[in-house]
Amino acid sequence: MAKMNLLQAINNALDSAMAADDSMICLGEDVGKFGGVFRATSHLQEKYGKARCFNTPLTEQGIAGFAIGMAAQGSTAVAEIQFADYIFPAFDQIVNEAAKFRYRSGNEFNVGSLVFRTPYGGGIAGGLYHSQSPEAYFCHTPGLKVLMPSNPYQAKGLLLSAIRDPNPVLFFEPKRLYRAAEGDVPEDDYEIPIGKAEVVRNGSDITLLAWGAQMTEMYKAADKAAEEGISCEVIDLRSLLPWDVETVANSVRKTGRLLIAHEAPHTGGFGGEIAATIQQECFLSLEAPIARVTGMDTPFPLAHEKEYLPDYLKVYEALVASLNY
Amino acid sequence: MSSASDEKPNLMHQTQFIQGHDLPIPTLSILNADGSIQAGAEVPELDQETAIKIYRNMVYIRVLDERMISAQRQGRLSFYLTCSGEEAAVTGTAAAFTINDMIMGQYREQAALRLRGFSTEQFMNQLLSNKDDLGKGRQMPVHYGSNELNYMTISSPLGTQIPQAAGYAYAQKLQGNDACTLCYFGEGAASEGDFHAGMNMAAVLNCPVVFVCRNNGYAISTPADEQFKGDGIAARGVGYGIKTIRVDGNDILAVYSASLAARRIAIENNEPVLIETMSYRLGAHSTSDDPSGYRSKDEEDKWREKDPIERMQNWLQSKGWWNEEEEKSILESYRKDVLDTLKRVEKKDMPGLDELITDVYDTPPAHLQKQFEELKEHIAKYPENYPVAGGAKHG
Numbered sequence: 001m002a003k004m005n006l007l008q009a010i011n012n013a014l015d016s017a018m019a020a021d022d023s024m025i026c027l028g029e030d031v032g033k034f035g036g037v038f039r040a041t042s043h044l045q046e047k048y049g050k051a052r053c054f055n056t057p058l059t060e061q062g063i064a065g066f067a068i069g070m071a072a073q074g075s076t077a078v079a080e081i082q083f084a085d086y087i088f089p090a091f092d093q094i095v096n097e098a099a100k101f102r103y104r105s106g107n108e109f110n111v112g113s114l115v116f117r118t119p120y121g122g123g124i125a126g127g128l129y130h131s132q133s134p135e136a137y138f139c140h141t142p143g144l145k146v147l148m149p150s151n152p153y154q155a156k157g158l159l160l161s162a163i164r165d166p167n168p169v170l171f172f173e174p175k176r177l178y179r180a181a182e183g184d185v186p187e188d189d190y191e192i193p194i195g196k197a198e199v200v201r202n203g204s205d206i207t208l209l210a211w212g213a214q215m216t217e218m219y220k221a222a223d224k225a226a227e228e229g230i231s232c233e234v235i236d237l238r239s240l241l242p243w244d245v246e247t248v249a250n251s252v253r254k255t256g257r258l259l260i261a262h263e264a265p266h267t268g269g270f271g272g273e274i275a276a277t278i279q280q281e282c283f284l285s286l287e288a289p290i291a292r293v294t295g296m297d298t299p300f301p302l303a304h305e306k307e308y309l310p311d312y313l314k315v316y317e318a319l320v321a322s323l324n325y
Numbered sequence: 326m327s328s329a330s331d332e333k334p335n336l337m338h339q340t341q342f343i344q345g346h347d348l349p350i351p352t353l354s355i356l357n358a359d360g361s362i363q364a365g366a367e368v369p370e371l372d373q374e375t376a377i378k379i380y381r382n383m384v385y386i387r388v389l390d391e392r393m394i395s396a397q398r399q400g401r402l403s404f405y406l407t408c409s410g411e412e413a414a415v416t417g418t419a420a421a422f423t424i425n426d427m428i429m430g431q432y433r434e435q436a437a438l439r440l441r442g443f444s445t446e447q448f449m450n451q452l453l454s455n456k457d458d459l460g461k462g463r464q465m466p467v468h469y470g471s472n473e474l475n476y477m478t479i480s481s482p483l484g485t486q487i488p489q490a491a492g493y494a495y496a497q498k499l500q501g502n503d504a505c506t507l508c509y510f511g512e513g514a515a516s517e518g519d520f521h522a523g524m525n526m527a528a529v530l531n532c533p534v535v536f537v538c539r540n541n542g543y544a545i546s547t548p549a550d551e552q553f554k555g556d557g558i559a560a561r562g563v564g565y566g567i568k569t570i571r572v573d574g575n576d577i578l579a580v581y582s583a584s585l586a587a588r589r590i591a592i593e594n595n596e597p598v599l600i601e602t603m604s605y606r607l608g609a610h611s612t613s614d615d616p617s618g619y620r621s622k623d624e625e626d627k628w629r630e631k632d633p634i635e636r637m638q639n640w641l642q643s644k645g646w647w648n649e650e651e652e653k654s655i656l657e658s659y660r661k662d663v664l665d666t667l668k669r670v671e672k673k674d675m676p677g678l679d680e681l682i683t684d685v686y687d688t689p690p691a692h693l694q695k696q697f698e699e700l701k702e703h704i705a706k707y708p709e710n711y712p713v714a715g716g717a718k719h720g
Contacts, residue, residue: 023499051499057529062488062522066530069492069506072477073427075499077492089518096482097489103684105470105478106461112687142685142693166687195690242690 004185007178009152010040010117013159014078016189018048021076023113024163026053028063028080037082038119038178064090064116068098071114071168078163084120084172085129091137098168099143112166117159119175120148121213121263122295122309127302133212133264133295138170139241139273145169145194146241150215152183154238157192165194174213181216197244199251203233206257206319209248209274211237214261220312225319232319240270248274249281256287257322261310266294288325291318350559352571352603355578358631360639362578369582373646378440379420379577380641381655383412383634386436388659389448390608396667397612402452406467408436410575410607411539413633416440417580418507418537418600421588425504427493429477429486432467433539433606434509441474445662449670461684462676483514487523487536491597494527494534498595505533505591512601513544515558524565527597535587536562536599539574541606546619562599574604575633578640604633675712678704 004012018024026041032055035042045053056063060081067079081087087094094116102110122131138146145167149155155173162169174181200215201222210218215236222232233251237243252258258278260271275290293310301308355366362368371379390407397405408415411433419428419437428437435448447459451469454462459471460478470478477486477493490508497504514520515538527534538558542549555561562569568590572579580602587598605628609616616625641647682689682697689697704711 054530057525059522059525061518062526065485065488065519065523066492066495066526069489069494070496072489073493073496075496092482093485093488097480097485100480102687104460104464104468104480106459106463107684108459108470108472109478242692245692
């Protein structure tokens with residue numbers, strides 16, 4: 001075990017994966033000698049050479065297409081998109097190409113050894129284009145897997161799983177927690193299964209569900225509720241596509257209530273998908289409408305960031321309202 | 326002109342703009358329409374066996390295309406796209422590469438796939454989306470692919486294969502097996518952002534990829550002069566620092582000569598090459614298109630006189646490698662092969678219903694399996710309303 005922050009855990013996972021797989025390549029804007037604007041790829045070029053960890057020209061559609069080509073050839077391609085806000089130029093390559101590669105070719109070809117890593121989320125005064133949480137766009141795309149870790153231990157284990165999973169994976173990293181989140185991380189190689197949620201706190205009155213950076217607000221809300229004698233079961237979804245219906249449904253059958261929170265806007269957010277599914281699975285167990293505490297249906301603002309974000313107080317108010325329903 | 330260099334800057338002291346066409350790019354031309362060789366032309370090494378293989382391939386594809394257009398008009402398949410007029414541009418480029426080189430195309434390059442040995446039956450399986458289609462009946466007709474033949478499955482979004490080809494070639498380079506990638510696209514697709522991304526990345530990252538732009542004058546109804554203002558696509562290659570050549574796409578010797586050299590450069594130097602083949606789309610864009618709405622019969626006739634197949638035939642005859650009887654014989658045998666195969670393949674079953682959900686991922690996840698069980702229950706309730714419950718014929 002070693003104390004690592006979330007960035008160090010990611011760097012450690014990339015290092016571990018590159019050591020184990022000679023065909024693995026890290027690419028993206030500024031990922032080479034500089035080690036990335038957040039330093040997630042620090043020292044990798046030094047250690048594995050310029051051919052395996054390199055800068056690309058500034059073109060997201062190019063990075064995505066290039067990585068798809070490498071993965072189609074059989075190499076392991078881990079591409080970085082500098083901010084999730086800038087993944088949209090690559091949307092066509094990811095949605096029309098990477099996601100459909102195996103299906104459309106009848107498994108003649110695939111890009112299973114492909115991962116896109118990208119920092120996402122608000123809370124760092126990033127305004128419109130350094131704050132977005134675009135996960136829902138990609139969860140609407142069959143063929144992709146979508147992961148969002150919330151702490152260093154998860155970040156390493158999930159990233160190693162993503163790199164070795166035989167399907168293209170989008171790995172959204174909560175940049176607000178890059179240095180803020182610290183924890184014990186095994187130095188040895190390990191994986192966390194994709195498609196499995198983690199019940200991080202047991203409780204009996206209401207189920208609180210989130211992922212990524214939003215988990216820190218959920219813990220705070222659960223702590224505040226505990227002071228009032230409310231017992232929250234807290235679930236970290238970790239994997240959005242595919243997501244763990246069973247773990248969430250089992251929890252809601254027990255507590256009778258569900259609150260989902262995410263930073264991304266409300267309308268069309270992934271919370272809607274979860275709410276609809278759980279309503280179908282747990283109709284007879286639900287004692288209150290499923291609550292969603294989310295970003296507003298606006299672009300991500302700068303001056304009003306604190307007001308905009310679904311912080312723990314908003315979560316707390318919503319869970320109390322659910323209990324009083 | 327690297328940025329942080331100590332080189333002496335190349336200065337000028339009058340305000341002079343470089344004109345858009347200051348860099349004239351000539352067209353490589355070797356073969357005359359009558360089959361004679363241009364004065365002073367450097368003829369590539371092309372032995373009789375290879376020449377005949379190339380020629381037969383071009384004729385086969387012309388026959389296949391003509392028959393399949395008719396079959397589509399008869400409602401026997403849903404859609405078709407021909408290679409007509411560009412058989413030399415495609416066959417001549419592909420012939421200069423080896424089976425270890427990956428081919429990543431757009432959709433009008435079936436001649437390259439045939440050259441590698443794709444059978445008539447395999448073409449038909451794909452066109453009719455039956456159970457033996459390598460693509461499992463999922464994509465529209467003419468979206469061929471074959472792992473065995475190193476021919477990447479075609480997809481409809483234009484230009485997406487260009488940066489992919491750069492990445493594929495980069496990985497080939499790291500594997501060090503003396504293979505490269507051959508990437509085709511049309512002059513219309515070259516207007517996509519992915520063209521810019523792929524060309525620039527291939528140059529900067531030293532990728533052994535040969536880009537072939539089939540400039541056939543039209544992107545559906547849009548003529549080339551509404552597609553770009555510069556000197557075609559070739560002029561752009563120079564801007565990216567890529568070795569570039571323009572060839573007469575109806576001249577098999579020019580196409581083949583440039584392609585042989587391009588592959589050598591790509592493999593030996595680990596760098597990209599751009600070939601622009603100047604040709605003409607003789608047929609409609611697809612079976613969903615009628616070119617009479619945007620171009621004249623005169624124009625088409627003018628190009629028909631420059632037919633790449635006739636031109637190569639004249640050359641072969643001038644060398645005593647081909648005669649009328651052989652011509653008649655292959656035309657008859659190809660027509661028979663295509664029609665007989667079509668009749669046989671039409672009787673094949675469609676893919677099993679489970680192919681609806683396989684290959685979305687390596688294995689179907691739980692939520693998809695659940696949706697599939699629901700679908701099967703539904704079909705079991707209304708079997709007469711759906712053409713297939715697995716293994717049945719097309720309705």
